[in-house]
Amino acid sequence: MNKSVFVTGGCYGTGYAVAERFAKEGYNVFVSGRDKSKANDAAKAISEKYGVYAKGYQTLSFEQDEVCEIFADIEKNGFRVDSIVLNAANLGIGQESLSVDIEDFMGVYKINVVWNFMMAREAAKQMKTVHRGSIVFITSNSALRVTENRCAYCSSKSAILAMSKSFAVDWGKYGIRSNCVLPGMIKTERWENNVNNCKYYLSNYTPIEDIADFTDIANAVWYFASDASKNTTGAELVVDGGMLAQLTPNIERELWKDE
Numbered sequence: 001m002n003k004s005v006f007v008t009g010g011c012y013g014t015g016y017a018v019a020e021r022f023a024k025e026g027y028n029v030f031v032s033g034r035d036k037s038k039a040n041d042a043a044k045a046i047s048e049k050y051g052v053y054a055k056g057y058q059t060l061s062f063e064q065d066e067v068c069e070i071f072a073d074i075e076k077n078g079f080r081v082d083s084i085v086l087n088a089a090n091l092g093i094g095q096e097s098l099s100v101d102i103e104d105f106m107g108v109y110k111i112n113v114v115w116n117f118m119m120a121r122e123a124a125k126q127m128k129t130v131h132r133g134s135i136v137f138i139t140s141n142s143a144l145r146v147t148e149n150r151c152a153y154c155s156s157k158s159a160i161l162a163m164s165k166s167f168a169v170d171w172g173k174y175g176i177r178s179n180c181v182l183p184g185m186i187k188t189e190r191w192e193n194n195v196n197n198c199k200y201y202l203s204n205y206t207p208i209e210d211i212a213d214f215t216d217i218a219n220a221v222w223y224f225a226s227d228a229s230k231n232t233t234g235a236e237l238v239v240d241g242g243m244l245a246q247l248t249p250n251i252e253r254e255l256w257k258d259e
Contacts, residue, residue, distance in 0.1 A: 009032070016042055021218040095150060139161060143157035184212065
């Protein structure tokens, strides 16, 4: 039986690139998203392009019953999750710490920490039956250096680092590994449209003078999921062009512009 991967937030962008990376390796692919039609469309496109089984799931409530139903359906269809990539997140943008509504604050934690915990746990139950599996969290370099007015997001991403280490320790005896990929800025639609001048200002200051594309993140995830990292667990891989490595950016250098 071919191995299978579950990618949350796998309908577009980073998540879709991750799903494609696994499909290229012959994995069956399960993706989730809040929009059912987009999840189904992503699964159909991957299946047709790579000749693997793929299915989309809608996630709306982010409650335990919903999570259990998803993994029960995977088993009912004769599959087992060998790797899970926890990419979906509540970005918590613009939550000023002195005024943010506590429900909005907790909403970030519900998805980024509690829901991720439930998803990882249900996947681990399937992995335990064969004594192997890989859990990969897409967290952020914001887990280590914060950005303004995003307390819930940054702290929740930091919590994921500790949660991943806990899984590595608790579930290692079952052959399950847990690791984190920490992207910096990525060439998303926001970057392409130069929102807040991020294309010609923020990303330009990385030591290697570039930021990650979706494939860079997908390749890092694949490393943790594959046997290339079979003795690696509880670890973190930063993919941010060197932003975390520098104390201050080189603001004197000439910034590049599109022709």
